[in-house]
Amino acid sequence: MSDVVNSIYCVDTSCFRELARHYPTAIFPGVYHEFERLVEQGQLFTIEDVLEDYIEPEVKQWIKTRCPTCIARKDQSVVDCLTEIMAAHPDFVEHSKTTSDSDQPLVALALALSRSTRSTIVVVTQETKRGPAATEMKIPDACESYGIKCVNLLRMMGAEGWEFKRNPPDNAGGAAGMQGKLF
Numbered sequence: 001m002s003d004v005v006n007s008i009y010c011v012d013t014s015c016f017r018e019l020a021r022h023y024p025t026a027i028f029p030g031v032y033h034e035f036e037r038l039v040e041q042g043q044l045f046t047i048e049d050v051l052e053d054y055i056e057p058e059v060k061q062w063i064k065t066r067c068p069t070c071i072a073r074k075d076q077s078v079v080d081c082l083t084e085i086m087a088a089h090p091d092f093v094e095h096s097k098t099t100s101d102s103d104q105p106l107v108a109l110a111l112a113l114s115r116s117t118r119s120t121i122v123v124v125t126q127e128t129k130r131g132p133a134a135t136e137m138k139i140p141d142a143c144e145s146y147g148i149k150c151v152n153l154l155r156m157m158g159a160e161g162w163e164f165k166r167n168p169p170d171n172a173g174g175a176a177g178m179q180g181k182l183f
Contacts, residue, residue, distance in 0.1 A: 007120040010110040011046045013053040014126035015153045020056035030164045039070040047109045049102035082108035092137040107142045122149045
């Protein structure tokens with residue numbers, strides 16, 4: 001069993017965008033059900049700033065209506081961690097963004113949770129570490145500096161043991177019934 005099972009996940013904007021792009025609710029309702037289960041169990045959070053970033057309307061509405069308890073506010077412990085992170089890592093700012101940046105508050109939430117619980121905290125993001133020529137720190141870099149595990153969405157799904165299978169129809173159709181037929 002993976003080392004991230006029974007963890008508390010802090011989910012980045014990029015993961016919600018990934019859900020909208022590659023896992024639409026009409027085709028993958030099980031993915032959303034599993035997210036809701038983690039929220040109900042108190043194992044999945046995001047910071048309120050994420051909702052200020054651009055997320056496809058369908059997914060943003062799903063978060064607000066089906067998973068409102070996953071939206072963490074910036075309490076004093078998060079603000080204190082955010083101050084600490086920004087002092088230690090002034091390069092953890094994306095200067096090219098014209099809107100608010102939820103990356104720092106998300107890592108601050110993860111850091112605050114790591115200091116207040118015995119659970120393993122895992123940040124879930126589609127970002128990768130910065131390259132050697134990059135000047136701006138990314139979420140995985142910041143997490144690593146605080147000893148916080150960081151994985152992408154697919155890795156989290158696998159670690160949680162999520163499986164989504166389509167049951168074949170009861171009739172003899174499908175691949176077995178297609179023997180030698182292309183159309």
